[in-house]
Amino acid sequence: DIQMTQSPSSLSASVGDRVIITCRAGQSISNYLNWYQHKPGKAPQVLIYAASTLQSGVPSRFSGSGSGTDFTLTITNLQPEDFATYYCQQSYSSLYTFGQGTKLQIK
Amino acid sequence: EVQLVESGGGLVQPGGSLRLSCAASGFTFSSYTLNWVRQAPGKGLEWISYITGSSSAIYYADSVKGRFTVFRDNAKNSLYLQMDSLRAEDTAVYFCASLGVARSYYEWFDLWGQGTLVTVSS
Numbered sequence: 486d487i488q489m490t491q492s493p494s495s496l497s498a499s500v501g502d503r504v505i506i507t508c509r510a511g512q513s514i515s516n517y518l519n520w521y522q523h524k525p526g527k528a529p530q531v532l533i534y535a536a537s538t539l540q541s542g543v544p545s546r547f548s549g550s551g552s553g554t555d556f557t558l559t560i561t562n563l564q565p566e567d568f569a570t571y572y573c574q575q576s577y578s579s580l581y582t583f584g585q586g587t588k589l590q591i592k
Numbered sequence: 593e594v595q596l597v598e599s600g601g602g603l604v605q606p607g608g609s610l611r612l613s614c615a616a617s618g619f620t621f622s623s624y625t626l627n628w629v630r631q632a633p634g635k636g637l638e639w640i641s642y643i644t645g646s647s648s649a650i651y652y653a654d655s656v657k658g659r660f661t662v663f664r665d666n667a668k669n670s671l672y673l674q675m676d677s678l679r680a681e682d683t684a685v686y687f688c689a690s691l692g693v694a695r696s697y698y699e700w701f702d703l704w705g706q707g708t709l710v711t712v713s714s
Contacts, residue, residue: 486654519700521637528687528704529637535698572637576699579651581627581639
């Protein structure tokens with residue numbers, strides 16, 4: 486299975502900040518990388534697929550980049566509704582795997 | 593309304609069995625690959641199974657292979673997860689999720705249900 490490692494595991498930031506979350510794959514996965522936002526008690530929501538394609542309806546303050554083994558999710562101008570847990574997930578193999586998550590908290 | 597609704601969760605003893613259901617509405621169910629994803633208390637998301645629209649391809653995570661069986665009934669717009677030989681570490685919220693596809697090969701978990709809680713405990 487392809488291991489996905491996110492960093493940091495948790496992050497404190499303020500409204501208006503820019504934050505960057507990184508995700509590293511255990512082998513090259515080209516750009517088969519997705520990012521999700523998950524809030525307690527709710528279903529996860531895809532933000533970005535194919536490493537950098539913004540899902541329809543997702544605000545443009547979210548962006549993704551990377552290819553091969555190293556990827557980033559950037560959130561600019563943090564809004565109150567952005568405080569959640571973020572996961573990366575590879576779709577290079579149909580034995581899908583997620584990163585362990587990054588919990589974004591209000592400072 | 594386009595939605596997935598899970599049911600069947602509950603309390604079960606270690607070694608026991610449980611069957612989860614996921615009812616779909618608002619889309620052409622048989623055209624979509626579906627998955628089960630779980631989240632243990634205080635832990636992250638874990639993909640556990642995949643089934644194509646025609647059931648021609650089925651995959652499992654190593655953590656559940658040989659104990660869980662995924663199947664679907666397209667006539668009933670329903671997905672199922674038969675869970676046998678349950679362990680304490682199977683305690684989690686179980687989500688069903690449909691697969692979104694772009695350019696024929698980029699895939700992501702698109703539509704999710706709200707989840708159903710399975711607790712394995714004596």
